[in-house]
Amino acid sequence: MAESVASLLRRSLDHLATEVPESYHHLLRVLGPLLVEIEVDGELFWMRGGRRLDVTDSGNGAAGARIATSRAAILDLLDDEMALGEAVEAGHVVVRGSLDDVVRAHDTLMAYAHAAVRAPSVPGLLEALREGTPGR
Amino acid sequence: MTTRSTVLPRSDFLRAPVLATARPEGYKEWHHFVVYRPDWRLLVNFSLTCETHPVRPPRLVPRVIVVAHDRRWTGVVERFDDVEPDVSPDLGGLAVRGNQMTLSHDGYRVVIDLPHHDIRGQLHFTPSGRPSVVVVTNEPVGDGRLNWLFVPRLRAHGWFRLCGREHRFEGDLAYHDHNWGRFRWGDDFGWTWGSVLPTTADDPWSFVFTCRTDRRRLHALAQVLHVWHYDRPIAVFRDAAVTLHSSGLLGRPPDCTLPPPMRLVLGGDASDVPASIEITAHRSGGEVRLNFRPQGYARLAQPSEVALDRSVLLYETSGTASVTGIIDGEAIDFVGAGVFELLHG
Numbered sequence: 001m002a003e004s005v006a007s008l009l010r011r012s013l014d015h016l017a018t019e020v021p022e023s024y025h026h027l028l029r030v031l032g033p034l035l036v037e038i039e040v041d042g043e044l045f046w047m048r049g050g051r052r053l054d055v056t057d058s059g060n061g062a063a064g065a066r067i068a069t070s071r072a073a074i075l076d077l078l079d080d081e082m083a084l085g086e087a088v089e090a091g092h093v094v095v096r097g098s099l100d101d102v103v104r105a106h107d108t109l110m111a112y113a114h115a116a117v118r119a120p121s122v123p124g125l126l127e128a129l130r131e132g133t134p135g136r
Numbered sequence: 137m138t139t140r141s142t143v144l145p146r147s148d149f150l151r152a153p154v155l156a157t158a159r160p161e162g163y164k165e166w167h168h169f170v171v172y173r174p175d176w177r178l179l180v181n182f183s184l185t186c187e188t189h190p191v192r193p194p195r196l197v198p199r200v201i202v203v204a205h206d207r208r209w210t211g212v213v214e215r216f217d218d219v220e221p222d223v224s225p226d227l228g229g230l231a232v233r234g235n236q237m238t239l240s241h242d243g244y245r246v247v248i249d250l251p252h253h254d255i256r257g258q259l260h261f262t263p264s265g266r267p268s269v270v271v272v273t274n275e276p277v278g279d280g281r282l283n284w285l286f287v288p289r290l291r292a293h294g295w296f297r298l299c300g301r302e303h304r305f306e307g308d309l310a311y312h313d314h315n316w317g318r319f320r321w322g323d324d325f326g327w328t329w330g331s332v333l334p335t336t337a338d339d340p341w342s343f344v345f346t347c348r349t350d351r352r353r354l355h356a357l358a359q360v361l362h363v364w365h366y367d368r369p370i371a372v373f374r375d376a377a378v379t380l381h382s383s384g385l386l387g388r389p390p391d392c393t394l395p396p397p398m399r400l401v402l403g404g405d406a407s408d409v410p411a412s413i414e415i416t417a418h419r420s421g422g423e424v425r426l427n428f429r430p431q432g433y434a435r436l437a438q439p440s441e442v443a444l445d446r447s448v449l450l451y452e453t454s455g456t457a458s459v460t461g462i463i464d465g466e467a468i469d470f471v472g473a474g475v476f477e478l479l480h481g
Contacts, residue, residue, distance in 0.1 A: 021190055026444045080396035083405070111445065113401045118439045120187065120197070120217045126397070 002132025005038075005071065006045035008125050010055045015121040016112075017052070023115035028053060030111040034104050037063035041070050065097035065105035071133040078126060084109075141241055143267050147285060148239055149227035151316045152184045152196055160186040160194035162280060162441075165316035167230070167237055169246060169261060171292045172309045172333045172473050177205040177454045178296060179475070180246060180259070182230055182237050184221055196221055198232040201394075201436070202248060202255050204298050205454040209391035209434035212253045243267075243290065244312065257296030261310050264291055265367040275348065275358065277327075280319025287312040288364050289333065289342045309333045311344070311475075321448040322440030324351045328380065328413070330428060330476035332457040339470055340366045343426060343459065345415055347380055353480065356380065361417045363424060363463060371463045373417035373424065384411030390435035390451075398437035401447055408480060409433050409451050417461075424461035428474045431455040451478040 016024040031049040037059050038045055046059035073092040076082040087093040095102050116122045130136045156163040166183035181201035188194045198221040203211030222231040228239035234249030243262035248255060271285040292310040296303045311331040319325070325348060332343040347359035359378045363371040389405035415426040430453035440446035457474035461467075 018191065019189060023444050077400055078397045080393050080399045084400060084403075110401060113397070114439065114445050114447075117395075117397060117401060120189075120215075123215070123217075 003128055004045075005040040005043055005074075005129070006055050006057070008129055009038075009045075009047070012116060012119075012122055012125050013053045013055065015119050015125070016115045019119040019121060020115050023111075023118055024053070027108065027111040027115050030104070031108045032104065034065060034101055034108070035059055035063045036105055036108070037066040039066075039068040040074070063097075064101035065095065067096075067105065068094040071129060072136070075130060075133060075136055141263070141266055143269055144239055144243065144263070144287070145226070145228055145241060147269050147271060148287075148314050150184075150223055150230060151227075151283075152186075152221075153223050153227060155316065155318075156184070156186050156196055159318070160196075161188060162186065162318040162320055163196075163316075164319065166314070167244075168313045168315070169244070169259070170311045170331060170475050171259070171296075171305060172311070172335070172475075173303075173305075174335050174473070175206070176303065177473070177475055178298075178303075179203040179211070179452060180248060180257075182232070182235070184230075198230075200232060200235045200248065200250065202250065202253075202298065203394065203434050203436070203452055205391075205432065205434075206299070209432055209452065209454070210299060211392065211394055211434060212250060212255060213395045213436070214250055214253070215395075248296070254300065255298050257294065257298075259292055259294040259296065259305065261290040261292055261312060263287065263367070264289070268364060268367050268369055270344075270362060270369070272346075277317070277319045277325040277348065278323025278351075280317060280323060282315060282317035282319055284313055284315040286314070286331075286344060288331065288344050288362065289367065291337070307337055309337055309342075320441035321438045322442035322446055325349070325357075325479075326351050326353050327479045328476060329479075330413070330474055332426065332428070332459065332472050332474040334470055334472040339472070341459065341468060341470055341472070343424075343457075345380075345426070347378075361415060361424065361426070365463070365466060370466070371417075371419070371422050371424070373419055373422075377419050378415065378417045381414045381416075382410035382412070383414070385409070386411050386430050386433070386453075388432070391432050393435045393437060395437070398439075398447065401439075402435075402437060402449070407433070407435070407449075407451060409453055409478060413476065422461070422463035424459065424463070424468065426457060426459045428457045428476055429455045430476065449480055451480065453478065 163186035171178040290310040342364040361373040393399040433453040436450040
């Protein structure tokens with residue numbers, strides 16, 4: 001059975017905290033108090049900050065930004081098959097929330113991506129995501 | 137024909153085992169090969185980068201980069217996190233899993249084996265005659281220092297499989313450089329680095345151009361145009377004797393971004409790859425005018441080591457180069473192929 005995206009995200013955050021701590025703390029600062037709801041192919045989870053980044057199975061309905069996407073779309077973005085703007089325009093990535101929260105969610109995604117490309121262990125998680133995605 | 141010479145083994149050996157062991161922070165080293173065919177360019181790069189870790193000791197992380205231009209650029213950056221690079225005792229050989237580079241008296245043997253990407257090849261780069269090597273040491277790049285040497289003209293024999301096609305090389309012209317030093321990607325430096333070779337192997341001219349700048353490219357810190365006639369360095373134009381002028385914009389997106397996940401952090405596809413690069417050089421008894429017109433480019437991205445939220449872009453461009461001029465009574469008038477690397481901060 002494929003590993004859940006929430007689990008992969010949790011493991012990636014652990015890697016960022018140990019391998020690139022400056023980038024991890026930068027990510028924490030960018031996310032700030034925002035609670036982000038993420039849905040990937042029906043799998044629902046939340047990411048929040050504080051003293052550390054947590055991925056939880058419950059958000060108490062208080063999310064400021066809501067993102068819905070698929071494993072295939074995430075891989076298309078990471079494989080350079082599609083740009084983020086194209087994915088949003090095509091509805092492969094759907095983002096909802098106030099403008100400020102959507103901008104903060106975007107900046108958080110960029111901070112996460114900058115941290116991930118600096119962490120040696122993260123590419124292995126990408127392969128785990130690929131293995132759990134039909135047709136990849 | 138190959139020539140037995142100690143020039144390459146004496147000068148082009150790996151420095152990392154000594155220098156990176158002595159002081160690992162910021163150490164980088166890479167061997168770079170470019171093969172020129174009339175309608176095809178192949179870039180192969182072996183690199184070692186010293187990476188520090190908050191808990192573990194620093195280590196040299198090997199990468200193998202293969203980029204090729206047919207009608208478009210395509211390629212791969214393969215990073216080997218779980219492999220210790222195997223350096224031969226004479227410092228002339230580097231092996232990373234099935235990939236090898238071996239330096240000997242008769243040139244360089246390169247084996248590429250990246251089965252996940254269906255990329256394989258065996259290449260033998262040989263000098264024709266006594267190899268001509270240029271060594272440049274201790275050049276400032278930001279707060280760091282970079283050393284390099286290059287061999288402007290080699291012959292490539294062998295084969296290479298990429299994108300489902302196998303290419304054979306029978307004496308195609310090639311270029312090689314080797315770089316090592318300590319610096320940080322994203323520091324205050326940039327460069328334009330180009331090699332121009334003829335499209336026919338019997339044409340005697342070869343050109344290598346380097347220009348180091350600050351990151352914003354407002355100041356040229358050093359620039360040199362090297363000219364070879366057959367295997368003889370016939371002219372070197374430096375600094376004030378050289379003028380670099382870029383004009384227009386190529387105005388097309390990159391053919392590829394490597395590694396692909398970096399496109400996410402780069403955002404858009406806009407670039408400042410120019411439509412034309414004009415290099416003019418003058419000295420007593422000689423002048424050269426070189427015009428390079430990029431036709432496409434690959435975008436190689438590195439995370440900045442200076443800022444947490446920035447990246448460094450290397451544009452690998454391929455195109456046509458026309459050169460005219462005269463040096464010591466030898467007229468130059470040829471159209472060749474150029475590969476220019478643009479590091480734009």
